[in-house]
Amino acid sequence: MAFKKLFSSKYLVVAMHVVFWTLIIISPYLFRNPTTWKGFNAWHYRGMANNAMLAGLFYLNAYYLYPVLYKKRKQLALYVVSLVAIVAGIIFFLKYLDHLLYPNFERPKIGADMHGKGEGGGMRRFGPGGPGGRGREGFRGGSPMFLWWYFTNMITYIFVIGISISYRIIIDNSKLEKIRKERENENLRSELTFLRSQVSPHFIFNILNNMVSLARKKSDMLEPSLIELSKLMRYMLYENDEERVSLAREVEYLKSYIALQHLRFGDDVTIVFNPPEDINAYYLEPMLLVPFVENAFKHGVGMVEDPHINIVLDVDRTSGWLDFKVMNAIAPQQHTKDKSSGIGLANVRRRLELLYNNDYALDIRQSDNIFIAELKIKLK
Incomplete structure (x- = not known):
């Protein structure tokens, strides 16, 4: 009984959320290749920043956008526009972060191990000193690599939004069930009181x-x-x-x-x-x-x-x-x-x-x- 009470406490739920998202945020470090690990680079920093943005998107949608804009105010258009604007803002922020991390930002070639060596004896560098002297051409808007990066990120954001909506629905249903049981218990107590009074x-x-x-x-x-x-x-x-x-x-x-x-x-x-x-x-x-x-x-x-x-x-x-x-x-x-x-x-x-x-x-x-x-x- 004590374990069940502890497990259902809000403090434990908060702790579980903190642990889960901490693991998600630092996952680029957790899933590193120990044989080629040479310390943090811009790729890891950017990955952790991206995961932190996903956590923010999850809670913003679960606790404000979906319950307030969609469920309470019934403003579907505003809800969709808000989600699109927030996702676009995250993407532009990450692109801006790429520029801040330049020239140390390194990205592996397509098909190469993230920590392994590609052509040119190392990680593919997007900058003036990169292979072929193409600068950021390989990651320029409209290029296949950029489109692939954009597509995978959009799928991830849509997945997180879907999970946050499901999470919110579960919370709402749980609250409704709790209210229903409380009303049912109150009705039972009222009926028992009436029966005793009889x-x-x-x-x-x-x-x-x-x-x-x-x-x-x-x-x-x-x-x-x-x-x-x-x-x-x-x-x-x-x-x-x-x-x-x-x-x-x-x-x-x-x-x-x-x-x-x-x-x-x-x-x-x-x-x-x-x-x-x-x-x-x-x-x-x-x-x-x-x-x-x-x-x-x-x-x-x-x-x-x-x-x-x-x-x-x-x-x-x-x-x-x-x-x-x-x-x-x-x-x-x-x-x-x-x-x-x-x-x-x-x-x-x-x-x-x-x-x-x-x-x-x-x-x-x-x-x-x-x-x-x-x-x-x-x-x-």
Whole structure:
């Protein structure tokens, strides 16, 4: 992870660019012939100057000409004219540099090794002392050598311009992809916040119904129920906004909810829940398990004979998978008229899709008047 972060840092990218173009600029020296090397001459200086101009053309086109003139302002003609003018300026600058380096500027004959000997016992010299006394005739405008030099340089410039455009397109696409992912993540966070906000009122509504039931009975259990409710509210207010909570905290929350329901129903409902110990090292989305238990109490009591709720929670410590199963008895051909009854499970299903992708399995089924909801998720 640290290596990936370093590799993606802008400082490393800048360093890679500097190293790459430094190697390109000094390539006339790097690709010298060691057997004939006698030190720098005008040919090497000119080659390095030409490569430096290529680097300047690359970045000027990648960071100004193409993105500003063409992409932003949509001025194709101005963009093309600017490129032609800049390339022409580079060519004239290099020609002027030839004059500055004269008479030490030497160029090998066509077909001769750059560092080897041609006719006349050495490098072909373009100047008054050159072979045949032709001066610069061999490199004069319109001559085959000049045209060949001009053609190869133009191909090189066009290639660099094409590479710089491709480089700019890659940068722009990368930025667009980053923005798209940021917007997607922001939308996911907004949707998760909305889903959590749905869970809390729905959950509180059911709890308050329990309080009303106890108040009508004038039960002595109202006070301890309010104490348990305060524990639930504390969890919902202070930890529900966290991206992840420990499995141990979620289990404590479940225990408080079950204790609250036990105060309401007493021994009329058989509740079995024996979670494992030492589960602090595992994390999951907050309030992800309670909707299954809430659903069991909502539909597993009342008209059900011998109501019982069995909650099984197990963690495979090797693979890190959680197996959470809630089983409750239901009345034969039970039908729910409460429109809000499906909010909890539908909410959980959507949160699982957003958060766990392929790292979960949800199985909800009914068999022999037993309703079973089983969730398997990969814990973090």
